[in-house]
Amino acid sequence: EPEVTQTPSHQVTQMGQEVILRCVPISNHLYFYWYRQILGQKVEFLVSFYNNEISEKSEIFDDQFSVERPDGSNFTLKIRSTKLEDSAMYFCASSEAPVQDKGLFFGSGTQLSVL
Amino acid sequence: AQSVTQLGSHVSVSEGALVLLRCNYSSSVPPYLFWYVQYPNQGLQLLLKYTSAATLVKGINGFEAEFKKSETSFHLTKPSAHMSDAAEYFCALMDSSYKLIFGSGTRLLVRP
Numbered sequence: 001e002p003e004v005t006q007t008p009s010h011q012v013t014q015m016g017q018e019v020i021l022r023c024v025p026i027s028n029h030l031y032f033y034w035y036r037q038i039l040g041q042k043v044e045f046l047v048s049f050y051n052n053e054i055s056e057k058s059e060i061f062d063d064q065f066s067v068e069r070p071d072g073s074n075f076t077l078k079i080r081s082t083k084l085e086d087s088a089m090y091f092c093a094s095s096e097a098p099v100q101d102k103g104l105f106f107g108s109g110t111q112l113s114v115l
Numbered sequence: 116a117q118s119v120t121q122l123g124s125h126v127s128v129s130e131g132a133l134v135l136l137r138c139n140y141s142s143s144v145p146p147y148l149f150w151y152v153q154y155p156n157q158g159l160q161l162l163l164k165y166t167s168a169a170t171l172v173k174g175i176n177g178f179e180a181e182f183k184k185s186e187t188s189f190h191l192t193k194p195s196a197h198m199s200d201a202a203e204y205f206c207a208l209m210d211s212s213y214k215l216i217f218g219s220g221t222r223l224l225v226r227p
Binding site: 100106 | 158159161164166207213215218220
């Protein structure tokens with residue numbers, strides 16, 4: 001069964017460093033998302049991406065964050081200068097049309113620890 | 116604004132007992148509702164979805180959910196709990212821009 005793949009599964013970084021979280025969505029999907037879950041809190045929406053541009057972003061997704069689909073298969077989330085409060089599990093998700101009927105398919109997540 | 120409320124951050128049942136996880140939603144338009152399960156150290160797996168075709172929705176692993184508009188609810192049930200059902204369960208609502216709004220989750224504990 002096709003699945004969303006995320007790498008790495010764990011990332012430890014120093015505060016102020018840049019990190020790139022990588023995702024390979026399901027191959028025929030066109031809608032891509034990043035969510036995050038801080039320990040003990042809700043799963044929060046960060047950004048959605050369609051047709052090579054951001055569709056929507058949350059207030060969490062400030063100028064430190066960026067997304068890119070550098071080729072036909074990868075979808076990345078970059079945090080330019082990490083803060084302690086960026087420590088969280090980051091989930092990538094993808095979907096196909098009609099999204100409301102299909103739902104989102106999530107990867108296993110990247111646990112980011114900022115020290 | 117659309118929102119999802121899950122009553123009970125933890126639910127504990129005995130193996131073989133009925134599982135009932137509660138979800139209420141707030142939406143001014145007909146909702147698209149989803150249940151996801153997260154097993155320890157894993158991602159979010161789609162259990163089932165309500166997309167207005169039928170009010171009783173069957174999902175994987177014997178779970179089902181009933182959409183009740185009058186109660187703005189979409190509770191998740193399973194007739195007989197299994198040890199392998201121990202996980203965290205999230206109810207979610209899809210908004211008009213195709214993003215999911217999640218509830219705070221319910222951790223299901225299954226006692227032997």
